[in-house]
Amino acid sequence: MNEVTIEKLDNQGRGICYLNDKITFVKNTLPGEIVSLxxxxxxxxxxxxxxxxYIKKSPNRIESPCPYFNxxxxxxxxxxxxxxxxxxxxxxxxxxxxxxANLKLNIDLIPSTNQLEYRNKITLKIINNKIGYYKPSSHExxxxxxxxxxxxxxxxxxxxxxxxxxxNGEIVIRSNYNNELLIWIKTKDKIKPNIPYLKEHHxxxxxxxxxxPLEGETSFIExxxxxxxxxxxxxxxxxxxxxxxxxxxxxxxxxxxxxTILDLYCGVGTLGINASKNAKKAYGIEIVxxxxxxxxxxxxxxxxxxxxxxxxxxxxxxxxxxDQIDTIIVDPPRSGLDKSTKExxxxxxxxxxxxxxxxxxxxxxxxxxxxxxxxxxxIKGLDMFPFTHHIECLVVLYRR
Ligand SMILES: C[S@@+](CC[C@H](N)C(=O)[O-])C[C@H]1O[C@@H](n2cnc3c(N)ncnc32)[C@H](O)[C@@H]1O
Numbered sequence: 428m429n430e431v432t433i434e435k436l437d438n439q440g441r442g443i444c445y446l447n448d449k450i451t452f453v454k455n456t457l458p459g460e461i462v463s464l465x466x467x468x469x470x471x472x473x474x475x476x477x478x479x480x481y482i483k484k485s486p487n488r489i490e491s492p493c494p495y496f497n498x499x500x501x502x503x504x505x506x507x508x509x510x511x512x513x514x515x516x517x518x519x520x521x522x523x524x525x526x527x528a529n530l531k532l533n534i535d536l537i538p539s540t541n542q543l544e545y546r547n548k549i550t551l552k553i554i555n556n557k558i559g560y561y562k563p564s565s566h567e568x569x570x571x572x573x574x575x576x577x578x579x580x581x582x583x584x585x586x587x588x589x590x591x592x593x594x595n596g597e598i599v600i601r602s603n604y605n606n607e608l609l610i611w612i613k614t615k616d617k618i619k620p621n622i623p624y625l626k627e628h629h630x631x632x633x634x635x636x637x638x639x640p641l642e643g644e645t646s647f648i649e650x651x652x653x654x655x656x657x658x659x660x661x662x663x664x665x666x667x668x669x670x671x672x673x674x675x676x677x678x679x680x681x682x683x684x685x686x687t688i689l690d691l692y693c694g695v696g697t698l699g700i701n702a703s704k705n706a707k708k709a710y711g712i713e714i715v716x717x718x719x720x721x722x723x724x725x726x727x728x729x730x731x732x733x734x735x736x737x738x739x740x741x742x743x744x745x746x747x748x749x750d751q752i753d754t755i756i757v758d759p760p761r762s763g764l765d766k767s768t769k770e771x772x773x774x775x776x777x778x779x780x781x782x783x784x785x786x787x788x789x790x791x792x793x794x795x796x797x798x799x800x801x802x803x804x805x806i807k808g809l810d811m812f813p814f815t816h817h818i819e820c821l822v823v824l825y826r827r
Contacts, residue, residue, distance in 0.1 A: 430482060438788075438816065440815070446474055446476070451464070453478060455477075455496070457488055462480065465479045501576065504816060523788060527795065530791075536809070537809045546578060549599075555595065558571065558589075584600055590624050593618055597614070604649060609658070611634075614636070618636070632644050654700060663718060665811070671697070673809060679702065682705075686753035688755075690758075691759070693712060694713060696723075699722075702754070710737065723736055745768060780797060784820045794822065802826075806823075807820065
């Protein structure tokens with residue numbers, strides 16, 4: 428039997444130990460635990476293993492409140508106390524930024540007010556009428572009736588998904604500040620949903636089938652810090668309302684009146700609209716058409732008549748902007764900034780770059796290159812995704 432001690436957690440929240448000198452990753456373990464293992468995957472460089480027996484459990488372990496915890500993989504830290512997950516994330520962030528960007532910083536991690544029921548959007552798979560999430564790195568379905576990370580309005584809807592009569596497909600469920608729902612169904616099935624029942628039991632603003640409205644609207648309204656945002660069924664929006672509000676507040680502190688601002692990867696315009704209340708002018712760039720249409724509407728709703736939006740790839744649109752820019756906000760997807768975008772960004776000589784990131788690894792890579800012209804002293808972690816290994820970061824870079 429393979430009996431080992433877990434040394435620490437890796438960047439994905441899995442325990443690390445060594446079997447015959449080979450690094451081995453084990454989910455659902457904590458540092459200091461002694462466990463017996465069964466190897467589930469063996470490669471030249473590493474093993475993956477599962478616990479067959481806990482010989483000594485950590486005093487920091489808690490009973491996960493989720494019945495699907497060990498299988499679903501969506502929130503791999505639900506066996507830890509919340510304060511321990513914050514400590515783990517802070518250390519992880521500091522280590523990555525030190526190792527890959529040579530930044531030695533003591534980073535504050537801002538907690539989420541809601542540690543469960545914080546997600547305003549989930550995506551579920553439907554296979555042969557069974558509803559759930561895929562197991563990590565597989566197409567094996569874990570049937571679920573509830574997701575502890577999702578807002579209550581979403582969970583109330585999950586039990587009524589069978590009323591949509593989908594045999595195979597995917598469903599994206601979004602909720603807003605007012606517990607209203609926007610439902611996006613992706614399926615090749617010809618479906619006959621029981622819409623009167625669903626409308627009677629849930630605050631449904633719209634149901635979209637593939638890309639066509641089936642019932643009601645194709646977008647709904649979210650409110651963050653007294654600002655209204657229209658969000659289409661296929662537009663990005665920050666998934667944790669409380670952390671989104673804290674992110675807005677941190678960004679506002681960095682902006683002075685009369686600036687010209689760029690909001691790159693702007694989605695429905697959130698960060699740029701929030702930052703540009705007293706701006707001279709602002710530009711937003713975004714690749715999803717409905718998101719840009721939302722952003723144009725949102726700039727009008729929030730009385731910003733000085734924001735100009737461009738639809739397209741940032742790397743293509745950015746070089747077309749010829750104004751003198753004071754502040755550049757970037758909030759790219761996990762892949763971070765591509766090489767040409769980074770090169771163009773540096774040519775603007777902006778006073779500040781505000782970098783919002785959901786992946787510390789690509790953030791570190793990009794900061795290393797941007798630090799040729801900018802000082803990096805101001806980094807905050809935000810716990811956008813409690814009980815998962817993910818971290819949101821806000822970095823303010825000041826031109827030297
Ligand atoms: C992390 S989201 C940020 C959205 C927005 N800043 C917010 O706070 O809601 C990244 C956004 O970048 C967009 N995007 C991804 N790749 C892009 C590209 N190459 N050019 C422009 N936009 C892109 C996505 O559609 C998404 O809306």
